Amino acid sequence: MATNRTKVPRPLARQLFVETGHRCAIPTCRATPLEIAHIVPWHRVQRHDFHNMIVLCPNCHTRFDRGDIDRQAMFRYKELLRLSDPNHVAPDDPSPRAGLIRAYRLFQSEMTRWHKTISTLVSAVKYSSGGFPTGNLKPCRTAASIARAAADKLGNLGDEGVAEAANHIFDWYRSWANDVFDLKPSAFNGTRDDYEDRAQERLMAFVMLHEELCAALDLDPTELDFFEAEKSGLGLPEVPLGTRGLWETEE
Ligand SMILES: [Zn+2]
Structure with a gap:
């Protein structure tokens, strides 16, 4: 089904990139370059919502699309990002x-x-x-x-x-x-x-x-x-x- 996918607005994209420190959101990966992925796919939600979006490298993005990383796991990764409180920065956080x-x-x-x-x-x-x-x-x-x-x-x-x-x-x-x-x-x-x-x-x-x-x-x-x-x-x-x-x- 063809959908008129709108561009991700710049402020939202920036917010997403900053959320992961401009790195792939998978903690053990953290590679670049970066793509923005919808956790529940675009064709179902038809909107850009910060809480349903995550920054991934092309490799992790492909693995997610293939199902190697499932949706529940991706929401968990998103949750981990939210937990990174600027007032409790881990000494070994590489971002x-x-x-x-x-x-x-x-x-x-x-x-x-x-x-x-x-x-x-x-x-x-x-x-x-x-x-x-x-x-x-x-x-x-x-x-x-x-x-x-x-x-x-x-x-x-x-x-x-x-x-x-x-x-x-x-x-x-x-x-x-x-x-x-x-x-x-x-x-x-x-x-x-x-x-x-x-x-x-x-x-x-x-x-x-x-x-x-x-x-x-x-x-x-x-x-x-x-x-x-x-x-x-x-x-x-x-x-x-x-x-x-x-x-x-x-x-
Ligand atoms: Zn990655």
């Missing part, structure tokens, strides 16, 4: 999507580490009675170079917007670290207001990165935890908790 999220978390934790070393240096300078606390300098520099590597990795896996936002955060910290190294009075004797302004600046830089990253992943910013530490209660670089509220829209 580019998972890689990007892992790079994001690594970046955040390296920035947090760097933040702590700078803070520690500030206190050490303030309370030092015997000259510049050079012992606190090295951890700071080491953390900076690890942070640089984490920013580069994130930038390479993400798009231009992600790279720019990550660099912006890096530059913010570098400028703070330089002020401390140069013993600029403002780095030690700021008022409460200065301190809060800087914390706000820093927060907005992290917010911008979060938004860029979610856009690259085709996620709403509320779908991905801002910081994993929000749940685990680990220390953060003075980024207020409960920041999810930032993206809540008032209905």
Whole structure:
């Protein structure tokens, strides 16, 4: 029976490709190139519905059409995709999507580490009675170079917007670290207001990165935890908790 099969709309196709990280949906395959398959065949449903569609490589698609992979199994594969929660990315998930999220978390934790070393240096300078606390300098520099590597990795896996936002955060910290190294009075004797302004600046830089990253992943910013530490209660670089509220829209 001839059917007038309509083209899959681009936004829907993109959503399907992103769902599998632009790889074949069969977890043990993950090959490319890619085709879009209807799980219940098109001639029966006559419509493009996200939940009935899946991205496959030509080989798996042929095996599915032949019945080597049955429909129930294909729905199970679709279900497995749905279960891949961006907030619980497996360390061994090979998809580019998972890689990007892992790079994001690594970046955040390296920035947090760097933040702590700078803070520690500030206190050490303030309370030092015997000259510049050079012992606190090295951890700071080491953390900076690890942070640089984490920013580069994130930038390479993400798009231009992600790279720019990550660099912006890096530059913010570098400028703070330089002020401390140069013993600029403002780095030690700021008022409460200065301190809060800087914390706000820093927060907005992290917010911008979060938004860029979610856009690259085709996620709403509320779908991905801002910081994993929000749940685990680990220390953060003075980024207020409960920041999810930032993206809540008032209905
Ligand atoms: Zn395949």
